Amino acid sequence: MTARSYEVRTYGCQMNVHDSERLSGLLEDAGYVRAPKGEPADVVVFNTCAVRENADNKLYGNLGHLAPAKAERPGMQIAVGGCLAQKDRDTIVRKAPWVDVVFGTHNVGSLPVLLERARVEQEAQVEILESLDVFPSTLPTRRESAYAAWVAISVGCNNTCTFCIVPALRGKEKDRRPGDVLAEIETLVGEGVIEVTLLGQNVNAYGSDMGDREAFSKLLRSCGRIEGLERVRFTSPHPRDFTDDVIAAMAETPNVMHQLHMPLQSGSDTMLRAMRRSYRQDRYLGIIERVRAAMPDAAISTDIIVGFPGETDEDFEQTLHTVREARFAAAFTFQYSKRPGTPAATMDGQVPKEVVTERYQRLLALQEEISWAENRTQVGRTLEVLVAEGEGRKDHDTARLSGRAPDNRLVHFERPADGVRPGDMVSVEITYAAPHHLLAERPPLAIRRTRAGDAWERRTATPAPSPGVLLGMPSVGAPVAVGAPTATAGCCD
The missing domain is CATH 2.40.50.140 (Nucleic acid-binding proteins)
Structure with missing residues (x-):
């Protein structure tokens, strides 16, 4: 029999991108093959995001486009997973009854079984767990790159930011043991990987459920002792947990890159308080100052929300002031949008759209100017x-x-x-x-x-088309998320 083909369509942050690598690995482990680019797949999996305001519309629009194809192809299956699936549960099947499987953020590993059950029973399978059944990094993974890899060190988040729905969908923070993380990295290096990015919703809170406040800096230093690992990055840290021992580890560990993506969200203390961000402008700028004192060449980027409920002209000016002081190499800027289920969605003082847009454009222009000036310092290097x-x-x-x-x-x-x-x-x-x-x-x-180039050469000896990622948090280095002017901040913040 010919193996059934699959396609995974990914929306959202780096955590979702990495989850999609696991979904691909699970399907291939179960005997599926990746569909050639441009050709219809027997199984289409949507790995969804719930951060953006129009996430629901995008999903149901895409599902609607697939309905005629499914009607014409007996045996075709559609699965929906990720944060939006965790949030909407039975709503997806009610609005799109041609969907075969709905699974949540805590049971990624169930996908192959759910697909088979839906095929045998000829009815939709909905399985949403309220807590993690197995740490995702133990699952098979089909990594998109031969030379660079994501490595999840934790899942979930203990913060209560009023604009963010992710903690409700991903659950409380759960950390992997350092030995497990390092073993995975060593395996990846053995396969040719020379760069890893450590992932977590709040990556530098790592160790909170192990009772070790310095666990993250210790992990960075341990990465420095892995022979053959040339570059280590991490995303995204929270200013509340960004301590001096992390700065020292970054500065003193040769393979930890002098690059930091640290969300600001607002430069106004009033707005930070309303957002339940447990730092203020002076603490944030103090961290930036200490990072640059230890690593003068560090490139720092951030996330900023414009138009949070209650934001005044004075609040916005404080954000512009912070941007001027911090001199970010890049900033991913977002217009605030309501997310049902978050405290901010029902707050008074919702800012008119035209005011948000005007402020957003001013912020873009300022950051563009700063990014260009910061990049010009690299000329001649x-x-x-x-x-x-x-x-x-x-x-x-x-x-x-x-x-x-x-x-x-x-x-x-x-x-x-x-x-x-x-x-x-x-x-x-x-x-x-x-x-x-x-x-x-x-x-x-x-x-x-490099060994990584050798690994890429081996992988491409028999070309395998990639489905790509439709929408993700931009790679650090691009100043703004130009294509997403109505988004809230990403989920790793």
Whole structure:
């Protein structure tokens, strides 16, 4: 019999992207094969996000587009998982009765069984657990990159930010044991991975359920002792838990990159209080000051919400002031939108749309100016760039390649005559800076072939098309989420 094909469509933050790698791994472990790009799949899985205001409309619109295809293809199945599935539960099947499986954030591993049960019983299967049944990192994973990998160190969040629905959907924070995290990283390095990004909804609160407040800094230092691991990143930390021992670990561990994405959300103490963010402007800027004292070359990025309920002109000016003082390399800026089930949705003082839009445009213009100025400081520097796959949308037309500098800035460089593979390292001299990227207009000064490049070469010896990710939190390095002007902050904040 021909193996059934699958496609996973992902929406949301890095945690969802990593969950989709697990969904793909589970399906392939169960005998499914990835559908070639552009061809219909026997099983389509939606891994949803509930952060954005119009998440529901997008999901039901996409499900509606698939209904005729499913009617024409007996045996085709549709599954919906992720945060929106956790929130809406039976509503999905009621609005889209052609959906076969609905599963939540706590039972990703159930997907293959639920699909088979739906096929045999000929009726929709809805399984939503209220707590985690197995830590997701123990599940099979089909990673999208041969050279870089996500590694979840915790799931869930103990914060109560009034704008965020994620803790209600992902549950309380649950940490993995350090030995399990390090064992996974060592396995990945053995497979050719040279860069890992540690993931958590509140990544630097790691250790809270183990009773060790310095667990995260200890984990960073332990990563520094893994031979062959060249780059370590993490996202997203919370200012409340960002302590000096983490700054010291970043500065003193050679393979921990001098790059920090730390959500601000607002520069106004009044708004931070209303958001239940347990820090104030002076504490936030103090952290930035200490990070730069320890790592002068650090690139710092952030998330900012514009138009939170009750925000006045004075509150917004405090946000602009904080942005000027912090001089972020990039900022992912979002217009506030109501999320049912969050305290902020029913707060007084909802800001008129036209006011939010005007403030948003002013913030964009300021951050664009700062990002450009910060990027211009890189001109003339020689940077070692990890060559990436698919980062430069115009690479084919411009005869260039693209990759990430140590501080995660996006770099485009002239394609060398000698073969360079994704996962290899090139040293380039930066000749031009734009607000969103750097450019090296001359050939690389040096090329270092790596185990990661070898791993990429092995993986692509038999090409396998990728379905891609439709919508995710932008990679750190792009100043603004231009395509999402009506979004709230991402879930990893």
